[in-house]
Amino acid sequence: MCGIGGIALRDQTAADSVFERARNAFNLLKHRGPDAHGHCDHDGVILGHSRLSILDLSNAGLQPMESADQHYAISYNGECYNYRQLIHDLDLHRLRSGSDTEVVLEAFALQRAECLPKLNGMFAFAVHDRQAHELWLVRDRLGIKPLYYALSETGLCFASEVRPLLALLGSTPSCNVQLLHEWIYYGNSLGGKTLFNGVVQLPPGHFLRLRLDAWTAEVRPYWSLEQQCVLPSPTERGRSLATAVHDRLEAAVDRQLVSDVPVGVFLSGGVDSSAIATFAAKSRGSRLQTFCAGFDDPSYPDERPRARWLAQRLGTTHHDFLICGEGLADTVEQLIDHHGVPFFDAANIPLWFMAKEVRSKVKVVLQGDGGDELFGGYRRYRTLRWHRLLRPLSALARPFLALAPDSRFMQRVRRYAHAFDQADLSETICLLLTTEGQGPGLLDVFGKDVRRVIEATDPFVHYRSTAQRFAALDICRRMSMVDLLIELPDIFFEKVDRATMAHGLEVRVPFLDHELVDFMVRLPGHLTMPGGRAKFLLKAALRGSVPDEILDGPKKGFNVPFGRWLRGPLRSHFEDHLETFSRACPGVINRDTVQAWLARDATGRADLSSRLWKIYNLAMWANRFEVRFDL
Secondary structure, three states: OEEEEEEEEOOHHHHHHHHHHHHHHHHOOOOOOEOEEEEEEEOOEEEEEEEOOOOOOOHHHOOOEEOOOOOEEEEEEEEEOOHHHHHHHOOOOOOOOOOHHHHHHHHHHHHHHHHHHHOOEEEEEEEEEOOOOEEEEEEOOOOOOOOEEEEOOOEEEEEOOHHHHHHHHOOOOOEOHHHHHHHHHHOOOOOOEOOEOOOEEOOOOEEEEEEOOOOEEEEEEOOOHHHHHOOOOOOOOHHHHHHHHHHHHHHHHHHHOOOOOOEEEEOOOOHHHHHHHHHHHHHHHHHOEEEEEEEOOOOOOOOHHHHHHHHHHHOOEEEEEEEOOOOHHHHHHHHHHHHOOOOOOOOHHHHHHHHHHHOOOOOEEEOOOOHHHHHOOOHHHHHHOOHHHHHHHHHHHHHHHHHOOOOHHHHHHHHHHHHHOOOOHHHHHHHHOOOOOOOOOHHHHEOHHHHHHHOOOOOOHHHHHHHHOOOOOOHHHHHHHHHHHHHHHHHHHHHHHHHHHOOOOEEEOHHHOHHHHHHHOOOOHHHHOHHHOOOHHHHHHHEOOEOHHHHOOOOOOOOOOHHHHHHOOOHHHHHHHHHHHHHHOOOOEOHHHHHHHHHHHHHOOOOOHHHHHHHHHHHHHHHHHOOOOOO
């Protein structure tokens, strides 16, 4: 795993002035790859790279890397797990290194876009085709690895993170105020958009091809989830279907253990991480290191005892950590710097602390992201099965809920009732994915000029359009597709990548191996979770490999006590940032509304912590990046 960045200049006479800017930008990527750093400059295209050495630790794996014929140069971030198979399939036997980077480069030199669907892995890379005078940007199928870009008067800039991209641009763009409506619901902008005007992510499974002579760019998919969904379902049934899942997951873990450095597993004691640890331990045994974290808040479930018990059974070398709420202010500010945008999912904080501890022991960890999305592990999947019944009940309950006393329980009931009281099932899916629901006064937190701009926008448009692409599927599969295309790339992968790569730690996700994904998305919901039984097929596949105590144990979830932190150790930090933000950008935030939310949240009758956490992150982001809000 690495950090990449670069710029393609429209006017090569500006190269000298831009080059110093590019060097400063590449320095901002060094945390992603502390082992080596390099850049190249050819015909107005500058490529930069920071290396985290995983495969072929020698200088033969240094980047940017040129092809054997020197017609191509690549800056590559990620892992291609089937690179050895590609060597055989494409007859790439005259290689100069043992790195997957060279395999990807030579495969591209041989087949260009045709090779992209053959890559099984997580990656984002740039290739300069020096003969055809083209720059290609490519991102993996599900968007596990980030790739931001922006077009400016200078040229096309790209980077693994927002902050170095802004350094390449030489300025900080203004806030895209219209996206604040979507952001206040989900805590993140969706579909590759960011809160910076003009700064976007390349969509998962896509490439961008820039013709440097004509200065024309096209963005096209090389893989589509819809195409996989319409393929015939697997013929396996019953136990043979469970065996097929078992074998594909085991093969995925085995592929993702390939490394020339030590590998570990984030082990929570849940089904997903336990499955990965079980398969990894079969080949690594005591050489496999496992890691778990807990909070110092006794009101939150402690996963460490169960993880410790399983690690002892598997014979791994186990470590666990305790995360406390003290000294958090510096951490949340550093996370804002790495995200480059205000980011809602506070699970990036424990990941940050775990990565900081783990990095001294291993360079690579495997974890269980994707298991819930593929196998129906979320409660909302089960709830959606009853949408035909719940919709009329929600309509009948509407007047009674309006009169019910204010409490955290009634807050959740109202949110679910509002979600199921929608004529459009796609909007129900949207509302089940936000904690805000129809919360009273949600937009009151913005000043009147900002509200006037955002009230004209639809915060559910991306979720709705994505869900409608899968309207022919059963409801459970439709929800799964939405999660795979939105929740994972726009929220979960952003969280994992920034928190871990801030410490130069590579995280791999075997559940999203493309052979397993392609197999699972073709299965109807009645086979993956019959009768609404969460992860039925996955548990059947793991029975006999993973202990029954894990498979049949309760799902705990990984909740972060950010509400308690905001009411305690982070309260003064929040108020300081809010004050600074209000002075620098008057009229953007209504401070009276924020203070009313704080007071109401403190009573315990309503949980407004998610709203407050969003405003806290927005204020930090605006202050640290000196963001303009042009209305």
